[in-house]
Amino acid sequence: MTFMRSILNPLIRPEDxxxxxxxxxxxxxxNPGVAQYxxxxxxxxxxxxxxxxxxxxxxxxxxxxxxxxxIGVQSFVKADPENDSSxxxxxxxxxxxxxxxxxxxxxxxxxxDGSISVDARPAMMPNTAYETYGIEDPRITEIDGTYYIxxxxxxxxxxxxxxxxxxxxxxxxxxxxxxxxxxxxxxxxPGTIDGRFYALHRPSTSTYGSPEIWLAESPxxxxxxxxxxxxxxxxxQWDSHRIxxxxxxxxxxxxxxxxxxxxxxxxxxxxxxxxxxxxxxxxVIARTTEPLLLPAAPYEAQGFYPNVVFSCGAICVDxxxxxxxxxxxxxxxxxxxxxxxxxxxxDASPAxxx
Amino acid sequence: MTFMRSILNPLIRPEDxxxxxxxxxxxxxxNPGVAQYxxxxxxxxxxxxxxxxxxxxxxxxxxxxxxxxxIGVQSFVKADPENDSSxxxxxxxxxxxxxxxxxxxxxxxxxxDGSISVDARPAMMPNTAYETYGIEDPRITEIDGTYYIxxxxxxxxxxxxxxxxxxxxxxxxxxxxxxxxxxxxxxxxPGTIDGRFYALHRPSTSTYGSPEIWLAESPxxxxxxxxxxxxxxxxxQWDSHRIxxxxxxxxxxxxxxxxxxxxxxxxxxxxxxxxxxxxxxxxVIARTTEPLLLPAAPYEAQGFYPNVVFSCGAICVDxxxxxxxxxxxxxxxxxxxxxxxxxxxxDASPAxxx
Numbered sequence: 065m066t067f068m069r070s071i072l073n074p075l076i077r078p079e080d081x082x083x084x085x086x087x088x089x090x091x092x093x094x095n096p097g098v099a100q101y102x103x104x105x106x107x108x109x110x111x112x113x114x115x116x117x118x119x120x121x122x123x124x125x126x127x128x129x130x131x132x133x134x135i136g137v138q139s140f141v142k143a144d145p146e147n148d149s150s151x152x153x154x155x156x157x158x159x160x161x162x163x164x165x166x167x168x169x170x171x172x173x174x175x176x177d178g179s180i181s182v183d184a185r186p187a188m189m190p191n192t193a194y195e196t197y198g199i200e201d202p203r204i205t206e207i208d209g210t211y212y213i214x215x216x217x218x219x220x221x222x223x224x225x226x227x228x229x230x231x232x233x234x235x236x237x238x239x240x241x242x243x244x245x246x247x248x249x250x251x252x253x254p255g256t257i258d259g260r261f262y263a264l265h266r267p268s269t270s271t272y273g274s275p276e277i278w279l280a281e282s283p284x285x286x287x288x289x290x291x292x293x294x295x296x297x298x299x300x301q302w303d304s305h306r307i308x309x310x311x312x313x314x315x316x317x318x319x320x321x322x323x324x325x326x327x328x329x330x331x332x333x334x335x336x337x338x339x340x341x342x343x344x345x346x347x348v349i350a351r352t353t354e355p356l357l358l359p360a361a362p363y364e365a366q367g368f369y370p371n372v373v374f375s376c377g378a379i380c381v382d383x384x385x386x387x388x389x390x391x392x393x394x395x396x397x398x399x400x401x402x403x404x405x406x407x408x409x410x411d412a413s414p415a416x417x418x
Numbered sequence: 419m420t421f422m423r424s425i426l427n428p429l430i431r432p433e434d435x436x437x438x439x440x441x442x443x444x445x446x447x448x449n450p451g452v453a454q455y456x457x458x459x460x461x462x463x464x465x466x467x468x469x470x471x472x473x474x475x476x477x478x479x480x481x482x483x484x485x486x487x488x489i490g491v492q493s494f495v496k497a498d499p500e501n502d503s504s505x506x507x508x509x510x511x512x513x514x515x516x517x518x519x520x521x522x523x524x525x526x527x528x529x530x531d532g533s534i535s536v537d538a539r540p541a542m543m544p545n546t547a548y549e550t551y552g553i554e555d556p557r558i559t560e561i562d563g564t565y566y567i568x569x570x571x572x573x574x575x576x577x578x579x580x581x582x583x584x585x586x587x588x589x590x591x592x593x594x595x596x597x598x599x600x601x602x603x604x605x606x607x608p609g610t611i612d613g614r615f616y617a618l619h620r621p622s623t624s625t626y627g628s629p630e631i632w633l634a635e636s637p638x639x640x641x642x643x644x645x646x647x648x649x650x651x652x653x654x655q656w657d658s659h660r661i662x663x664x665x666x667x668x669x670x671x672x673x674x675x676x677x678x679x680x681x682x683x684x685x686x687x688x689x690x691x692x693x694x695x696x697x698x699x700x701x702v703i704a705r706t707t708e709p710l711l712l713p714a715a716p717y718e719a720q721g722f723y724p725n726v727v728f729s730c731g732a733i734c735v736d737x738x739x740x741x742x743x744x745x746x747x748x749x750x751x752x753x754x755x756x757x758x759x760x761x762x763x764x765d766a767s768p769a770x771x772x
Contacts, residue, residue, distance in 0.1 A: 194647075218626070219626065220627055221626070221627045222623035222627035223625055223626070240643055240644040240645075242643050242645075244601065244619065244632055244634070244645040245621045245622075245623040245625075245627060246621070246623045246624050246625055247598065265598065267576065267599045267600070268599075268623075269576035269577065269599040269600045270622040270623065270624045271576060271577055271599075271600055271622070272551070272572070272574050272577070273574055273576040273599060280598070281641075282643075286643045287638075287644075288641055289595070289596050289636075290594040290595065290640065291578065291595040291596075291597070291598040292595065
């Protein structure tokens with residue numbers, strides 16, 4: 065059994081979200097973090113915007129100023145051969161590169177009928193010199209009534225992971241950069257194990273090695289060490305090229321269950337699962353051989369970045385796992401699977417789990 | 419004034435060092451960490467070895483096995499077009515790449531006449547799955563009588579920084595991986611500042627940004643956080659392409675003095691200096707405009723990797739700074755400068771110090 069998609073998918077489309085200012089337009093809403101807050105399921109959604117393209121002869125790009133904390137717009141002549149926009153995500157000019165879009169976070173709530181209500185205003189905007197290219201892919205972990213958010217901060221300094229916290233989803237406090245460049249896909253375990261906090265993280269190397277899932281430990285959530293590689297890519301399989309944490313792990317009777325993402329050489333992003341030892345989360349017990357969700361629906365196979373299902377959060381209620389995910393870097397969707405089906409899909413043979 | 423080279427340079431050459439086993443030969447001895455131990459100046463030297471090339475038709479490469487902790491030798495037919503040895507550092511075969519050499523650490527002592535005595539046996543050998551390509555560039559920081567060593571561990575998992583400690587330079591205890599891939603050039607400050615430990619580190623990104631010097635803080639030396647970029651490369655100058663910590667920083671009346679390395683687009687590695695605030699080491703007070711040492715002597719301009727001076731340690735005694743450094747990735751050398759000359763060479767204008 066694999067995930068069953070919600071019949072309401074896609075749950076949020078770009079046109080469902082108001083831009084953060086009149087000069088911007090929303091081009092993607094995806095990769096939401098998920099939490100249970102006061103009886104509601106809330107999402108912290110990544111919203112990607114670009115300046116409205118008002119002049120067909122120009123390319124308008126967002127320029128975040130970390131001093132006045134404002135997103136301005138700069139325009140470049142399309143016909144100028146020094147302005148290279150062959151990659152839709154990047155504008156390369158003579159002096160520097162610009163990203164064509166910039167992301168922030170927006171709060172949304174799952175309503176009783178399964179549809180989503182999205183706030184009109186941003187919850188978190190880029191705010192520092194480490195966030196000039198935007199903030200991306202929030203994951204929410206509740207620990208003792210506080211909601212900790214890890215997200216990727218992107219700038220010309222690289223991609224770092226920031227830790228923030230909130231108790232009310234109104235005020236968000238940044239606590240610092242917890243992983244240096246390049247690191248993303250960080251998911252905190254919900255509580256301590258034998259007195260220590262743990263995090264899944266995903267360093268990218270510029271030398272040897274593939275982007276894979278690592279584990280780190282911490283006494284206080286702020287300082288991290290004892291890094292170790294947890295699990296690797298699997299050549300020839302759906303997760304052959306890169307893997308990273310997806311949802312925040314949650315505890316089952318059999319151990320910690322993690323819904324992770326994997327991509328192959330064609331950058332097709334799927335979701336799978338891995339089971340980690342309850343007391344020793346650096347030990348992989350079992351891992352799915354086949355994807356539990358692969359991009360097949362039109363909103364997954366198409367989009368700004370096609371063929372992607374990418375999750376930052378799941379909830380498990382009454383042994384039903386509901387995963388929320390970004391589809392094609394454009395929309396938010398959800399899918400459901402019973403916990404027993406996930407556990408049955410896991411393969412504990414050592415060759416599978418390495 | 420710039421550094422004055424020792425007339426004894428190079429202090430250690432490959433032929434001065436016994437190989438770690440009869441099947442290996444030493445091809446480089448460089449980048450030593452430095453400490454004052456029981457009235458002596460001791461060096462922990464990086465020794466690069468390769469298997470003796472006994473058959474001219476073959477290439478013999480070292481293969482470290484992390485299970486039996488042994489460096490074996492594997493040979494490949496040179497004439498086989500599937501074996502690519504066009505890069506002297508790497509052998510690319512059909513199945514995987516091999517590094518042509520592997521490094522370990524050797525203890526050495528500075529004698530009264532300034533010459534060096536090198537131990538016959540290794541002090542630290544590669545020992546884990548994170549060290550299969552070798553251990554490199556140790557830096558030693560004394561804190562309350564314990565000597566902490568940070569070094570780069572290189573493997574097919576990337577380049578990580580390991581923390582180890584010793585009290586006698588006989589037994590060395592690994593304490594864990596403190597920085598995930600890719601990170602090197604880590605130098606611990608000698609003691610706490612307002613209750614916190616600090617480290618200079620050098621992440622490498624696979625996306626945006628250059629290899630630059632960052633600062634992190636820790637409550638216990640094992641767990642690190644609050645990462646921030648300390649200082650950047652300077653386009654058009656000698657440190658335009660990449661920079662990293664060099665020697666372990668030491669306290670002067672004016673603040674923390676750090677001898678760092680910078681390389682330009684031609685991979686010429688030079689040494690410069692930066693002064694950091696005594697109480698707020700994340701504040702750059704001043705930085706040298708010109709190199710204090712640039713590769714010019716024959717043993718610096720030549721070697722396994724030419725045009726390199728690269729330091730992992732310096733000592734400051736009676737206001738004389740002695741830097742020990744690797745020259746051309748082949749030999750160990752030293753040079754001296756008065757503290758006042760370093761301080762006079764620093765430029766405090768904001769444009770210089772960014």
